[in-house]
Amino acid sequence: MINTNRLFTSFMELCAIDSEPTSERLMADRLTDILTSLGFTVSEDTTGSIIGGNAGNLYARLEGTAVGDGLFFSCHMDRVVPGLGVKPRIDGDYIVSDGTTVLGADDAAGLAALLEAITLLKQNGKDHPTIELVLTVAEELSLVGSRHFDTSQVTSRIGFVLDAGGDVGEIVLQAPEHIKFSARFHGVSAHAGFSPEQGISAIQIAATAITRMGLLRIDADTTANIGSISAIGPTNIVQNRCEIEGEVRSLVPAQAISHMATLTEVMHHGAAEYGGAVTIDTVTSYQAYQLSEESEPVRRAAQAAASLGIPVRYKSTGGGSDANYFNARGLPTVVLSCGYERVHTTKERIPLRQLELLTQWVMALLEGGIAA
Ligand SMILES: [Zn+2]
Numbered sequence: 351m352i353n354t355n356r357l358f359t360s361f362m363e364l365c366a367i368d369s370e371p372t373s374e375r376l377m378a379d380r381l382t383d384i385l386t387s388l389g390f391t392v393s394e395d396t397t398g399s400i401i402g403g404n405a406g407n408l409y410a411r412l413e414g415t416a417v418g419d420g421l422f423f424s425c426h427m428d429r430v431v432p433g434l435g436v437k438p439r440i441d442g443d444y445i446v447s448d449g450t451t452v453l454g455a456d457d458a459a460g461l462a463a464l465l466e467a468i469t470l471l472k473q474n475g476k477d478h479p480t481i482e483l484v485l486t487v488a489e490e491l492s493l494v495g496s497r498h499f500d501t502s503q504v505t506s507r508i509g510f511v512l513d514a515g516g517d518v519g520e521i522v523l524q525a526p527e528h529i530k531f532s533a534r535f536h537g538v539s540a541h542a543g544f545s546p547e548q549g550i551s552a553i554q555i556a557a558t559a560i561t562r563m564g565l566l567r568i569d570a571d572t573t574a575n576i577g578s579i580s581a582i583g584p585t586n587i588v589q590n591r592c593e594i595e596g597e598v599r600s601l602v603p604a605q606a607i608s609h610m611a612t613l614t615e616v617m618h619h620g621a622a623e624y625g626g627a628v629t630i631d632t633v634t635s636y637q638a639y640q641l642s643e644e645s646e647p648v649r650r651a652a653q654a655a656a657s658l659g660i661p662v663r664y665k666s667t668g669g670g671s672d673a674n675y676f677n678a679r680g681l682p683t684v685v686l687s688c689g690y691e692r693v694h695t696t697k698e699r700i701p702l703r704q705l706e707l708l709t710q711w712v713m714a715l716l717e718g719g720i721a722a
Pocket residue numbers: 426456457489513514
């Protein structure tokens with residue numbers, strides 16, 4: 351059924367297109383061409399200019415040939431760095447990069463599976479439901495592309511995001527709340543040799559606060575991390591400024607909020623102890639969601655996998671995806687595993703068999719959409 355040659359070739363072609371976050375122009379153009387030739391109406395939003403990128407999110411729509419609910423699918427067009435000049439090749443049972451870049455299977459696997467499934471539907475003249483595709487930019491920058499996507503144009507009631515590691519058949523039911531924070535510690539500068547007692551070291555305040563913070567794994571649902579600390583100056587000056595950036599995540603939103611409150615308190619106490627100050631900004635980058643096994647998209651995904659004899663496994667994830675935004679905006683959307691491994695590393699790879707299974711899963715979902 352599946353033309354594996356065509357599937358692997360199209361997957362590798364997509365991997366080879368330069369498409370780092372906010373530089374998805376070539377990918378967006380290529381996908382627009384392919385989708386247009388498959389009969390889709392494709393439009394691009396203005397997200398690119400809003401976020402300082404060279405391409406916007408694509409919305410593509412193919413009217414159904416049969417009565418039934420429309421389905422929407424989503425993948426992201428960007429990949430993490432280093433993602434330029436990817437040279438994909440088949441190595442035994444896997445497709446790999448040359449080891450100097452990521453492969454970009456995250457998320458080209460989802461894109462290639464969708465394109466092959468739809469190509470087959472058209473080729474075989476099979477009936478299909480209305481298919482909507484939302485192909486986002488800058489997913490890897492804290493989902494900034496989908497944050498700006500207008501979901502009101504999507505008419506399908508449920509959707510599938512093809513964007514998770516793990517074996518095909520694994521279904522993500524839960525994803526975390528994500529809070530980002532930045533803190534600026536304020537001290538008083540002074541000469542470090544002549545009069546250090548007149549200074550208040552912002553670096554010392556930050557260091558004290560950080561050692562008292564609960565970081566990394568907090569509990570089964572919650573994590574926290576400091577990603578950067580910055581204060582640059584000569585050694586003979588007591589630094590009056592130091593900045594840190596960090597994040598808190600939790601599958602339980604209340605726990606993310608309460609841990610962020612604890613970190614805030616620790617930073618204020620640390621600053622007060624030294625007679626300094628701190629200003630803290632927090633932003634909820636995306637909201638948590640949880641889908642039940644009985645929810646429509648999960649049931650459909652499980653049925654489709656079972657119809658192929660693929661074992662179904664439910665899981666939660668510590669990472670966000672565009673589904674966080676779709677769910678927050680009232681579009682029940684489930685994330686499906688795509689079979690890729692070692693994501694976000696230069697050892698990223700995908701088993702050929704998983705790419706095939708993913709394509710079959712998408713086909714089964716599209717065929718199930720008609721009967722419903
Ligand atoms: Zn991804």
